Amino acid sequence: MNLVKVNITNGFYPINIESGRLDYLDHSIPEDATSIAIITNSTVGGLYGKRVRDVLLRTGKNVFYVELPDGEKYKDWITLNKIFDSLLSFKLDRRAVLVALGGGVIGDMTGFAASVYMRGIRFIQVPTTLLAQVDSSVGGKTAINHPMGKNMIGSFYQPISVEIDTDVLTTLAPREISAGLAEVVKYGLILDYDFWEWCENNVNNLLGLDEIAIEYAVKRSCELKSYIVGEDEKESGIRAILNLGHTFGHAIESGLGYGKWLHGEAVGCGLVQAAELSAYSIGFKETDVARVRYMVSSIGCPSKAPNFGLDRWLELMLLDKKNDSGEIRFILMKKIGEAVIQNVSNDAIEYVLNKTATGLF
The missing domain is CATH 1.20.1090.10 (Dehydroquinate synthase-like - alpha domain)
Structure with a gap:
């Protein structure tokens, strides 16, 4: 496994790069997490949703699942609010952990949701596109688009880890x-x-x-x-x-x-x-x-x-x-x-x- 450390104000977080990394995602969940919510889209969910959910269930914690529509055009307030609706209906508390399973759109929206839900909860990036693996999942930029400009509404909010499985790239167009x-x-x-x-x-x-x-x-x-x-x-x-x-x-x-x-x-x-x-x-x-x-x-x-x-x-x-x-x-x-x-x-x-x-x- 390749490990890269991202140094930030309060320490660092790891980027774990490995073939088959999806099968070890349970290792990335903090012991004190009360529950886990997977945030993904309809395309990635169909490919990896059940696999990731089954792996995370090994933690013994409640695992919830939120599936959003796929596409940049859904990186907006309406779709973001669907995440909040789900988190509230699941009664997630401040020790819950979100798992962003998808490309840059899912990573950005999940990170933004994590930054403001209950004034901030933890999240993990699991990028499934090459662009997300090398760029958007790293560094803590989170945002949604506005009709007048891209990524104009967001926050800097770092994940607790980035989990990169290079095998998933074989399913990309x-x-x-x-x-x-x-x-x-x-x-x-x-x-x-x-x-x-x-x-x-x-x-x-x-x-x-x-x-x-x-x-x-x-x-x-x-x-x-x-x-x-x-x-x-x-x-x-x-x-x-x-x-x-x-x-x-x-x-x-x-x-x-x-x-x-x-x-x-x-x-x-x-x-x-x-x-x-x-x-x-x-x-x-x-x-x-x-x-x-x-x-x-x-x-x-x-x-x-x-x-x-x-x-x-x-x-x-x-x-x-x-x-x-x-x-x-x-x-x-x-x-x-x-x-x-x-x-x-x-x-x-x-x-x-x-x-x-x-x-x-």
Whole structure:
């Protein structure tokens, strides 16, 4: 088993990465837990719900089950309230533990529910998509979407553990793997040139879910994110670099309507746009822009964005959480492996949109 520790204000929590980890989830439940509630969706529940429930019943505690509809469009107040309705009907108390069994949507909503139910109860992340395993399950960001912006309503609230079973990736559609790989390669771009180069050399192994390659990619991604979270738990500084490509990506998701593109697909496209903006604004090499574009295409993500028009793009990007005093702040790259936070001109944004956006969507 691979273990990564996430250092936070009050200590640390573990990320356990292991083939077959679902069968050991009972080990992650604190002894003093009064009950357990599994929060999942209709797709993941059909695949793993009974298996996880049976494993958790080995604790001897009451295990409750909440199944939500599947999809980004359900990451909203209405669906969140269904979680609260269930927790209250089960009469869960402050020593209950929630188990988030699913991708980023389930993880974010379960974490947010845990952060406010009875003013805070414990929860465990059990991510079942590649994107959730390498990104959203780690670091304590929890949120729901608002029609005006993605992840605009939420809180920082850390899980007590993250339990990653790499075997579950074999049930994902190729599109989901591609979306997850966008977040994997992002870590190389912002922090680790050697990891970026390794990803370039292992694209086919990653897409084919080679066991050794995937375990290394997940572990290294978690290590890099854990390092940043340990330095800046609540994103007051350096943690913002984790959002490379996300200012563009979130605008794409909001502009098209949540769910039309997967989050990772939008981020992948956003990585190309961020590379172009970095070249225009701070001298990122054009040859490296080409490398980013080729990588994004190679992992199966779009490299051309929807053409909303400059005014609509600016309107969408002004809702980004990194913005300061009404100015749009971007994560840019000086070089592969080194990212910075910077404001840019509208002229620069327009230049990049003219190069990267089409009218085909």
